[in-house]
Amino acid sequence: MNILIIDDDPNARKTLGKILKAKGFEVEEAGTGSEAVASCGAKFFNLALIDVRLPDTSGLGVLKAVRALNEDTIAIMMTGYASLDSSIEAMNKGAYSYITKPVNMDAVLAVIEKGLEKQRLSLENKRLLKELTAANEKLKELDKRKSAFVANVSHEFKNPLAVIKESLSIIIDGLAGDIDTKQKDILSAAKSNIERLIRLVTDLLDISKIEAGKMEMRRENFDIGLLTNEILSTYEREFSKKKMLSSKNIPSDIGMIWADRDKISEVLINLINNAIKYTPEGGEVGIKLTAKENELYFEISDTGPGIPEEYKDKIFDKFERITAEKIEGTGLGLPIAKDIVELHKGRIWVESEAGKGSRFIFVLPRNFREKNTLR
Ligand SMILES: Nc1ncnc2c1ncn2[C@@H]1O[C@H](COP(=O)(O)OP(=O)(O)OP(=O)(O)O)[C@@H](O)[C@H]1O
Ligand SMILES: [Mg+2]
Numbered sequence: 001m002n003i004l005i006i007d008d009d010p011n012a013r014k015t016l017g018k019i020l021k022a023k024g025f026e027v028e029e030a031g032t033g034s035e036a037v038a039s040c041g042a043k044f045f046n047l048a049l050i051d052v053r054l055p056d057t058s059g060l061g062v063l064k065a066v067r068a069l070n071e072d073t074i075a076i077m078m079t080g081y082a083s084l085d086s087s088i089e090a091m092n093k094g095a096y097s098y099i100t101k102p103v104n105m106d107a108v109l110a111v112i113e114k115g116l117e118k119q120r121l122s123l124e125n126k127r128l129l130k131e132l133t134a135a136n137e138k139l140k141e142l143d144k145r146k147s148a149f150v151a152n153v154s155h156e157f158k159n160p161l162a163v164i165k166e167s168l169s170i171i172i173d174g175l176a177g178d179i180d181t182k183q184k185d186i187l188s189a190a191k192s193n194i195e196r197l198i199r200l201v202t203d204l205l206d207i208s209k210i211e212a213g214k215m216e217m218r219r220e221n222f223d224i225g226l227l228t229n230e231i232l233s234t235y236e237r238e239f240s241k242k243k244m245l246s247s248k249n250i251p252s253d254i255g256m257i258w259a260d261r262d263k264i265s266e267v268l269i270n271l272i273n274n275a276i277k278y279t280p281e282g283g284e285v286g287i288k289l290t291a292k293e294n295e296l297y298f299e300i301s302d303t304g305p306g307i308p309e310e311y312k313d314k315i316f317d318k319f320e321r322i323t324a325e326k327i328e329g330t331g332l333g334l335p336i337a338k339d340i341v342e343l344h345k346g347r348i349w350v351e352s353e354a355g356k357g358s359r360f361i362f363v364l365p366r367n368f369r370e371k372n373t374l375r
């Protein structure tokens with residue numbers, strides 16, 4: 001540990017220096033401000049004892065220069081009673097503490113010890129922060145590579161799966177010759193599993209594209225009421241299969257939106273799928289669209305188990321599922337929906353009381369345009 005004593009009084013420097021050396025410190029002396037600054041520029045001092053009054057510069061000036069050279073140097077001002085004010089000012093400007101002259105050695109040593117302890121902690125903190133930052137950078141890089149890998153694999157999976165699905169369809173539809181009911185059932189089960197795989201792979205591809213910032217938006221003007229009705233009509237069989245009631249409230253004059261049609265469909269599909277999937281037989285699912293000023297509100301409600309308070313944010317994170325669920329899923333539907341909504345500068349959330357059903361709401365600006373583009 002090295003200490004620089006900055007004082008214009010050579011006797012004071014000597015006395016103080018001797019005691020500090022006896023305590024095991026390395027000590028250097030400076031008689032003027034410029035000498036002090038030169039010393040601090042040449043090497044790092046753990047601590048500087050600065051006389052408030054120096055012949056060439058003020059103690060405050062030296063303090064500023066010393067701290068500018070290395071902010072880790074602990075500065076302690078030495079002051080006569082008359083200049084207490086400037087010591088207090090010095091503390092405001094980054095001095096660690098001040099001691100009054102003539103110095104009481106025990107008090108000086110105590111302050112020095114405390115100052116050095118503070119420095120040790122702050123250097124340790126800096127080191128840890130640096131380590132954490134480096135580790136974080138490395139993780140980010142790994143995460144990027146992992147996303148790219150997932151994207152590639154998902155992409156490679158898609159075509160073969162589509163081919164298998166098509167082949168199964170051809171056989172099931174009897175286009176490759178007659179098959180009996182049992183064979184048809186087996187192949188249909190295979191087909192629905194392939195379809196699930198395709199959905200999963202599409203989700204993985206979506207999420208990795210979003211993470212890599214490569215999700216492309218193809219915005220267009222379209223009738224949002226029409227789209228919602230179209231999507232809902234594909235669910236009729238599902239509703240009757242689960243003996244569910246569905247209600248819709250879509251004003252016929254709800255109008256147009258400027259958005260990516262396929263992606264908004266995906267959001268609606270994910271939310272409706274969830275509503276049906278998590279609501280027990282005989283329940284109810286409702287869809288409501290409202291226009292408010294320049295925004296469109298979408299509400300998808302159900303009479304299912306609801307979302308406990310502590311899960312209301314979490315379920316929008318990747319792979320988060322409410323633990324007790326025994327229902328199939330990956331935990332990607334909501335994060336994808338959220339990303340898409342946010343890419344449209346909208347917002348999404350859930351309102352729910354556990355046991356009383358859920359209401360997923362998302363809001364989209366009707367006519368959001370990226371700056372300087374037509375999209
Ligand atoms: N309408 C709902 N009612 C009750 N719980 C829901 C509802 N929607 C979502 N959840 C809960 O939120 C979790 C996350 O939903 P999310 O759609 O992201 O994934 P998933 O449905 O499990 O799988 P995936 O959509 O990827 O097939 C679900 O696992 C479920 O626990
Ligand atoms: Mg889902």
